[in-house]
Amino acid sequence: MKKQTKIILSVIIVLVIAVIFIYPRKDMIFGGGNDGAAPASTDQRPGGPGQALPVNVVEMRPERLENNLSVTGTIIPNETVSLRPEISGLVTRITFKEGEFVRKGTPLVYLNDDELRAQYDRLEYTKKLFESQENRQKQLLEKEAISQEEYDIVLNQFNTTLADLRLVEAQLNKTVVRAPFDGVLGLRQISEGSVIGNADVIASIVNIDPIKIEFSIP
Numbered sequence: 001m002k003k004q005t006k007i008i009l010s011v012i013i014v015l016v017i018a019v020i021f022i023y024p025r026k027d028m029i030f031g032g033g034n035d036g037a038a039p040a041s042t043d044q045r046p047g048g049p050g051q052a053l054p055v056n057v058v059e060m061r062p063e064r065l066e067n068n069l070s071v072t073g074t075i076i077p078n079e080t081v082s083l084r085p086e087i088s089g090l091v092t093r094i095t096f097k098e099g100e101f102v103r104k105g106t107p108l109v110y111l112n113d114d115e116l117r118a119q120y121d122r123l124e125y126t127k128k129l130f131e132s133q134e135n136r137q138k139q140l141l142e143k144e145a146i147s148q149e150e151y152d153i154v155l156n157q158f159n160t161t162l163a164d165l166r167l168v169e170a171q172l173n174k175t176v177v178r179a180p181f182d183g184v185l186g187l188r189q190i191s192e193g194s195v196i197g198n199a200d201v202i203a204s205i206v207n208i209d210p211i212k213i214e215f216s217i218p
Helices: 002-030 114-142 148-173
Strands: 073-076 079-083 089-094 107-111 176-178 183-185 203-207 212-215
Antiparallel strands (some): 079 203, 089 107, 107 176, 183 203
16 A cells, blocks of 8 residues: 555656646747747747848849820921012012922012113113223323323222112112022912012912921920
8 A cells, every 4th residue: 555655656746847847848849838928039030040031133234215205286387488579660570389399599570670771781881981981091191191180080980880880780680589498489469560569578488398396395
């Protein structure tokens, strides 16, 4: 009887010792724990001790950057001019058609130049006369047959006639209205037989090479 009591007592002592050593380590053995217990000391966050940090890698390569902007604009010609004569006159000939493309310098309208032609012919004759007199007076001056003053009078007459002739010649050039640049002609505003001045519009001419686009950027 005493022997059985000793055996039972020995078993109880072993169980108590086992409970003392095993109970504090049950979380490590079974991986669990009581509700509200502190978490294990091992750091489980990414990048913690002993763990690799995840990284996203993007391949860089050159590409064309597209920067498009949609706007509303107005197409306008490169140049626009209202054709007007420089002098007044009777329209004797019109040589262009509406919508026609013309080159710079092309004659478009002719004005009556009869009076200017008569002035030009008279001055041309007078110029030749004074030119001849100037040559004779110059020879006489070299021979000291006349004075310097007498020679200067004829020379001034010749130079004055020459200046008048150039003025009439410039007026004659203005009796022809020409295209100021390459372009397309608009509607004709005059007719043959009408008398026009520098305030009257003959037609418009536009240059569309190149064209322009007018727009605003928001």
